[in-house]
Amino acid sequence: MRIETADKNDLDALCAIEAEAFDENSFALSQQNFLYHIKKNPIFICKINGTAAGYILLLQHKKSANLRIYSIAVKKEFRSHGAGLALLEKSFAYAKSIGKKGIKLEVNIFNTRAINLYEKSGFIKKGIIPNYYPDDAPAAIMEKIF
Numbered sequence: 001m002r003i004e005t006a007d008k009n010d011l012d013a014l015c016a017i018e019a020e021a022f023d024e025n026s027f028a029l030s031q032q033n034f035l036y037h038i039k040k041n042p043i044f045i046c047k048i049n050g051t052a053a054g055y056i057l058l059l060q061h062k063k064s065a066n067l068r069i070y071s072i073a074v075k076k077e078f079r080s081h082g083a084g085l086a087l088l089e090k091s092f093a094y095a096k097s098i099g100k101k102g103i104k105l106e107v108n109i110f111n112t113r114a115i116n117l118y119e120k121s122g123f124i125k126k127g128i129i130p131n132y133y134p135d136d137a138p139a140a141i142m143e144k145i146f
């Protein structure tokens with residue numbers, strides 16, 4: 001398993017991961033969105049035997065003490081093999097390297113699989129945002145302080 005910084009050559013692979021992981025109720029990113037973020041923000045891609053298995057997109061606002069995980073996804077065939085955890089750990093290392101004090105994210109409160117992984121990785125629920133998703137599902141705000 002290798003974690004690399006994504007570049008333009010990874011666009012098709014990122015879109016394929018996205019299409020499988022998210023639907024219209026989950027703010028799925030388009031190819032244009034990925035192109036924008038590849039230029040502006042860190043996207044790390046996890047490759048297993050050379051195949052793109054998953055990615056994590058991070059947002060860094062200068063004024064915020066925390067890095068934000070905007071999106072994380074792993075292809076179904078590669079799930080439960082530690083790719084999600086490896087991408088999270090890469091984001092912790094990156095956040096520390098740029099002087100952030102912690103990392104935060106929003107997650108659908110019904111996304112038990114993701115929430116379990118975040119809690120195992122040291123995230124704590126800090127609040128709820130009602131009607132966050134297009135289908136009105138609430139989001140949990142989760143944060144990990146280093």
Ligand SMILES: CC(C)(COP(=O)(O)OP(=O)(O)OC[C@H]1O[C@@H](n2cnc3c(N)ncnc32)[C@H](O)[C@@H]1OP(=O)(O)O)[C@@H](O)C(=O)NCCC(=O)NCCS
Pocket residue numbers: 021022054071072073074075078079080081082083084085086106107108111113114116117120
């Ligand atoms: C959430 C998501 C990114 C997790 O990715 P993943 O690669 O399956 O994550 P991991 O393999 O690191 O961990 C998942 C589980 O597998 C377990 N696991 C990890 N390595 C394992 C291994 N070698 N053998 C068995 N189980 C393992 C982990 O302990 C974890 O268990 P838990 O769910 O009980 O905590 C993935 O399910 C996904 O893409 N979901 C759809 C998109 C999504 O919901 N993204 C989050 C939006 S906020």
